[in-house]
Amino acid sequence: MTEDAMLLQIHDLNVRYHHSPVVKGIDLRIEDKQTVVIVGESGSGKSTLLRSIIGLLGENGEIVSGDIIFEKRSLPGLPEEEYRKLRGSGLSMIFQNPEAFLDPRMRIQEQFHEAVRVHRPMGRKQALQQAAALLAEMQFIDPASILKAYPFELSGGMCQRIAIAMAIVNQPKLILADEPTSALDVTVQAEMIELMIRMQKKHDLSILLVTHNMLVVEKMADMVGVMYQGRLVEWGTKQEVLRHARHPYTQGLLRAVPRLETISRDAMHPGPADDRKAVREGDSMREEVQADRTPGRKHFSSTHWIREE
Amino acid sequence: MIRAAGKSMGSFLVTLIGITALSFALSYLSPGDPAEMWLTENGIAPSEELLQKTREQLGLNRPIPVQYIAWLGDLLQGDMGVSIKSNRPVAQELIKALPHTLLLAVSSMLVTMAVAVPLGVACAKYQGSWFDRLIQLTNYIFVSLPVFFISLILMYQLSYKLKLLPVIGAGSLKGLILPVLALSLNLISVYIRQIRSVVLRELQHDYVAGLYARGVPGRVVFFVHILKNTLTPIVTLTGISLGVLLGGTIIVESIFNWPGLGKLAVEAIEYRDYPVIQGYVVWMAFIYLLVNAIIEFLYLLLNPKLKRIGG
Secondary structure (H helix, E strand, O other), X not given: OOHHHEEEEEEEEEEEEOOEEEEEEEEEEEEOOXXXXXXXXXXXXXXXXXXXXXXXXXXXXXXXXXXXXXXXXXXXXXXXXXXXXXXXXXXXXXXXXXXXXXXXXOOHHHHHHHHHHOOOOOOHHHHHHHHHHHHHHOOOOOHHHHHHOOHHHOOHHHHHHXXXXXXXXXXXXXEXXXXXXXXXXXXXXXXXXXHHHHHHHHHOOEEEEEEOOHHHHHHHOOEEEEEEOOEEEEEEEHHXXXXXXXXXXXXXXXXXXXXXXXXXXXXHOOOOOOHHHHHHOOOOEEOOOOOOOOOOOXXXXXXXXXXXO | OXXXXXXXXXXXXXXXXXXXXXXXXXXXXXXXXXXXXXXXXXXXXXXXXXXXXXXXXHOOOOOHHHHHHHHHHHHHOOOOOEOOOOOOEHHHHHXXXXXXXXXXXXXXXXXXXXXXHHHHHHHHHOOXXXXXXHHHHHHHHHHHOOHHHHHHHHHHHHHHHOOOOOOOOOOOHHHHHHHHHHHHHHHHHHHHHHHHHHHHHXXXXXXXXXXXXXXXXXXXXXXXXXXXXXXXXXXXXXXXXXXXHXXXXXXXXXXXXXXXHHHHHHHHHHHOOHHHHHHHHHHHHHHHHXXXXXXXXXXXXXXXXXXXXXX
């Protein structure tokens, strides 16, 4: 795959929050129509990575160095108005708690109309027709009544389906999904995963999804990245990472998912030592980065945090 | 809706009986004899015989509970009694003072909202900037200064020194400026602080990030979504202030000799003009009920969640 074919490229990205480094030297590439899933524990910098891509780090966050290139445009240097136009049309974001990310005092139809209107001139009637068609795709039986509802009248699963519809209404190329299933109950999670896969195929989307749900990885990922303490410690295809994990943190992470038989039969056996604990004992570990850790198709794992002996 | 109106009416009657009974009792417990004041006011030297006669004439010789029940009965028939001081019907006295108070209250609220809403929003938007700090500092000054002090300073500077505005000027537009300024300066400071704080709280909500992520421009996020969602606390604050102002602002009306309800109430208290005091109390109860009803109605309009529960 040539550089030109890449939809999103992240080069040596370093992000700080309140002057503390949160994302450290991340390199990442996403191809057209590809799904990249980033896994890692809470606080590993996954959500910050997504927010730095969409340019919503807030007052306390800042990109210290590195570059994010989306469709050959460098995002950190983009004027605010151009960045705004890109949000929702070039790249969209789905959040963990969908109800909280919708205006609580505005009907869904007004929010849909606004989401369309801010990117292209479109009458209310036409925008709502488009919204109703999308909601029908999202398996809503009565889209008209859903459009008239307020977010608090809908369940978490319904709000998430609406959020997905709203995210793709302006035909973006890339969807950033921040743990889109973790606020939903288990039965709804599986439905949501199926729905996202269907939407991706139908609308030719690329997805960058962060999660700690291994079922999402198994079902959706083309490429998997593992983040640990702000760094991308392992990268590879789903098969490579789930079945032949190299980094002790990834191995520990997989062992922590006891019921997912499809991931790795080996990972099901209790290990002789607690790798996660070993990984945390960072004081006596050396920091060494592989010479070429740029993630493409090739499976790589960082030697960060591996004991010297 | 009908049930809610019935409930409001019921609570109004209970409140009315409670506060009028209390104010009736307190008026009679306070020192001073209205019969004696009435005679003195009319240039008659009060003798024991005259006082007795006047008390009978004014109905003050009956037991207090009897007087109260009689007054309540008259009120229910629309009769608020006759002022001891002016000998005119209390309703007429209140109606005469009401337009002055209304003018002062509404003008002060309009000025307050026109200045405080944009400044409060701007302070929240540019939190921590020199502009925000300057406004905060000015606020501290005007919040700490009592209204009577602001009134006197304004009067001294604008009327006495610069001779720009009349000291007393009820009835003219120029005469309205000083009392409105005196009331608004304090209110503006309170409102800016409140508005700034509710807007800052609203900015923390996740839906704001959701709007930005959908590409909604900052000005739309601010003026359509955030401002709309902060209206509930602002409406509450406005309702309370309007209730206080419509009761007549005793200090400002007295200082600027503004012939509103506040001044009427102060004079009635000084004179032990019980019918006027009671009339004023009824008016205050009515105003608070009305303002509360309007606030609750606005809550329903502004918060769809309440509307759905109510419906």
